[in-house]
Amino acid sequence: MAKIKKIGILTSGGDAPGMNAAIRGVTRTAIFNGMQVVGIRHGYHGMIFGHFTRLKAHSVSDILARGGTILKTARSKEFMTAEGRKQAYDNLKKEGIDAVVVIGGDGSLTGARVFCDEYYDIPFIGIPGTIDNDIFGTDYTIGYDTAQNTVVDAVDKIRDTASSHNRLFFIEVMGRDAGFIALKTGIACGAEAILIPEVEGQVEGLKDYLEKGYKRKKSSNIIIVAEGEKSGGAFAIAEQVKEEFEEYSVRVSILGHIQRGGKPSAYDRVSASTLGYEAVQALLDDQKSVMVGFHNGEVDLVPFRKVIKLKKSVDPQQLEMADVLSI
Numbered sequence: 571m572a573k574i575k576k577i578g579i580l581t582s583g584g585d586a587p588g589m590n591a592a593i594r595g596v597t598r599t600a601i602f603n604g605m606q607v608v609g610i611r612h613g614y615h616g617m618i619f620g621h622f623t624r625l626k627a628h629s630v631s632d633i634l635a636r637g638g639t640i641l642k643t644a645r646s647k648e649f650m651t652a653e654g655r656k657q658a659y660d661n662l663k664k665e666g667i668d669a670v671v672v673i674g675g676d677g678s679l680t681g682a683r684v685f686c687d688e689y690y691d692i693p694f695i696g697i698p699g700t701i702d703n704d705i706f707g708t709d710y711t712i713g714y715d716t717a718q719n720t721v722v723d724a725v726d727k728i729r730d731t732a733s734s735h736n737r738l739f740f741i742e743v744m745g746r747d748a749g750f751i752a753l754k755t756g757i758a759c760g761a762e763a764i765l766i767p768e769v770e771g772q773v774e775g776l777k778d779y780l781e782k783g784y785k786r787k788k789s790s791n792i793i794i795v796a797e798g799e800k801s802g803g804a805f806a807i808a809e810q811v812k813e814e815f816e817e818y819s820v821r822v823s824i825l826g827h828i829q830r831g832g833k834p835s836a837y838d839r840v841s842a843s844t845l846g847y848e849a850v851q852a853l854l855d856d857q858k859s860v861m862v863g864f865h866n867g868e869v870d871l872v873p874f875r876k877v878i879k880l881k882k883s884v885d886p887q888q889l890e891m892a893d894v895l896s897i
């Protein structure tokens with residue numbers, strides 16, 4: 571492959587703490603290796619409409635500790651069309667961009683894959699970035715650690731008031747399609763139950779649990795509900811429980827977008843920096859259409875086609891463990 575002279579970098583989909591660390595990692599590694607770097611603002615939308623900005627080593631100073639993404643992000647409908655992608659390709663060519671690093675979630679990597687199937691001469695490398703941790707082929711996605719810590723902090727606070735008032739709290743956490751945040755934070759906070767999209771019929775089990783708990787005079791409870799839970803989410807379940815268990819005082823708390831913001835944890839900073847560095851190494855090694863992730867603590871390259879086709883699953887043993895620990 572011809573030597574890469576200029577790379578583009580973008581963030582796409584939901585932002586996640588640590589994306590800036592990855593942008594810095596890519597930018598400085600590329601400059602160190604003699605490349606120029608162009609920041610593509612507003613994700614694929616910016617690729618289509620030419621929102622390009624030159625990044626120098628100093629452009630990424632003081633961003634390691636900041637949440638969000640300095641390049642902004644978007645979910646681009648135009649990039650889902652062949653015309654949109656053609657326009658994006660023409661723009662990359664006009665700007666002289668030889669390779670692109672995309673930081674984002676499932677949808678963003680799907681976009682990269684479709685683009686690379688149509689246009690072969692601009693290699694793309696993906697970096698998994700989403701607080702949801704729901705990308706196949708990597709144990710970790712940027713922002714997941716920080717989001718978990720944010721949730722744990724909030725749930726611990728809610729537990730104080732829940733136990734003071736003998737209340738049952740339903741706390742909804744993010745995870746439109748996946749229960750990773752719910753499962754891990756439920757374990758970390760000693761939640762009495764964890765309801766996730768991957769498992770059906772959990773509400774009946776919850777009712778049994780509450781019945782028994784009340785008999786044992788267990789007066790306060792924390793139930794973590796993933797946003798994508800299939801029976802209607804925290805409010806709907808809380809309504810059912812209120813009707814059937816009048817003895818419980820029920821409250822609902824939706825943690826919402828607070829989970830996406832804030833300073834990245836040390837773990838997110840180090841991991842995102844590593845993935846940024848490794849994404850450029852992959853380009854130097856003539857790789858294309860792969861995501862750089864972690865498998866059992868080691869950096870791993872996974873083809874886009876696998877990342878997109880396969881679904882990452884939660885560990886059923888951990889759910890079982892959470893049940894045992896909450897008796």
Ligand code: F6P
Nearest residue numbers: 584585700701702744745746797
């Ligand atoms: O970043 C992924 C995610 O956190 C999902 O869990 C959630 O459903 C979604 O973002 C919400 O994002 P937005 O409000 O930007 O559509």
